[in-house]
Amino acid sequence: MRTKIVFPVVFMLVMVPVSVAALLLYQPDQGVSGAAPPTAVPHSHGVGLASTVKGDMQLIFNVSPAAQLYQVVEGKLELCGDGSLDAMKHITLDVKDARLSLGERLPVRVHFSIQDADSGDTVIEADTPAMVAAGHGYHFGDNFMLPNDAHYAWTVTVSPVQALRQEGAQSFWLEPITWEGSFRLDAQGNVIKAAGVQPIGDFTKGGLHVSLSHQAAVQLYEVTESGESIPQDLPPNSRYFLVDVTDHILNYEEKLPGATITLTFQQADTEFSTVLPAVISPTYGFHYGANVTLSPGMWQITVTVEGLDILRHAGAAVGLTRGAVSGTFEYMVE
Incomplete structure (x- = not known):
């Protein structure tokens, strides 16, 4: 029976002095003068004045x-x-x-x-x-x-x-x-603010950082298999809504193609959804976006990100979400 308690006793004899020394020597502000550095704040990608x-x-x-x-x-x-x-x-x-x-x-x-x-x-x-x-x-x-x-x-x-x-x-x-x-x-x-891209809001869920922004309507072009660029119809009185989806857990802040992005717009008894296609901009790069017409008043916009059913290497299999993530924001149309 005595041999069964040797290891716990030795463990306690070693760990108690070490723990006491650690408490005595620990300096929570060592290496930092002034207040603690702030945590990450909401941000957008490739967007500025x-x-x-x-x-x-x-x-x-x-x-x-x-x-x-x-x-x-x-x-x-x-x-x-x-x-x-x-x-x-x-x-x-x-x-x-x-x-x-x-x-x-x-x-x-x-x-x-x-x-x-x-x-x-x-x-x-x-x-x-x-x-x-x-x-x-x-x-x-x-x-x-x-x-x-x-x-x-x-x-x-x-x-x-x-x-x-x-x-x-x-x-x-x-x-x-x-x-x-x-x-x-x-x-x-x-x-x-100038008439450029303006953030509406963002959220971080399931290893993704998702940001929703808007700007004045922009001309979009569809590229055919023959390499021809065809301008799409521009809805009257529309605004351009764009969504960035970036990796926030494996390759920090890299944009993620291949997602399905749905914007759901709600105002009183009115509700409709728009699936955003992938878009390339010469100034803010790859994103998901569409021109949408909204009547005046306060709207609720829900961003849903899903469909990231891409193959995953070992080490990346469980980091990113395997289901849908969403966030809701208020948006005023004057």
Whole structure:
């Protein structure tokens, strides 16, 4: 009988001192100065105040509420600034490959020049650091002080790609790129949206991140087997609804073709559904979308994602959902 209790006794003699030491030595804030880093926030893909393809680069410019930023100093995270973000805006630029490995982030230098559009006074003249964000990835930007109730004109300058080139890539991204635009802040500091893609909402379920956005109606083309592009009829008074479906568990933020996307629109006693076809955009890439006409008033839009019945390698068999996932959002038509 005595031999049966030797292992538990030895185990306790070893583990109790180790546990006590761990409790005494544990420092919950070690490596982080200031508040704990925030968790992932809702985000969209390839969507901003403005986007373009220029000089074999896809550029996405955005202005959003100021973000909590951290810098790495001797292996520890330190909070940038004094933590006061109320009067600041987070201005960013995504720079992606639009020539060789489409959509990959490019190593460049980025400069922001922002003027008050009415007075012409320069309010920001700065090189912007590279940074990474949950769901956004590698991009360039910073928090900047911008007065409210103002109209701003911006110019971004992007350097040639800062990397050696192999044969086949030596002829691209050799000159700086400049791009211009403008935006407005209202009296409360909200960005007055331009007539581009605007997020409605997003959700994360079953290993998928699903985002629903809208914009003014866009012309769609069907490509026949003979290679002919035929414009589709544009419904009168329609809006374009687009859905991104990305992998959030295996290959983080990769878009997933092959899904069946259904939008169900409900208003009082009216209900109808639309299956979104796959669409390619020159600015925000692969997505699912359709032009839909809605009468004025508040609508409930339910996004249902299903049909991911693709073959799966070992290790990917159970990560992504095998059934349908859905989320519902409110949408106002003026």
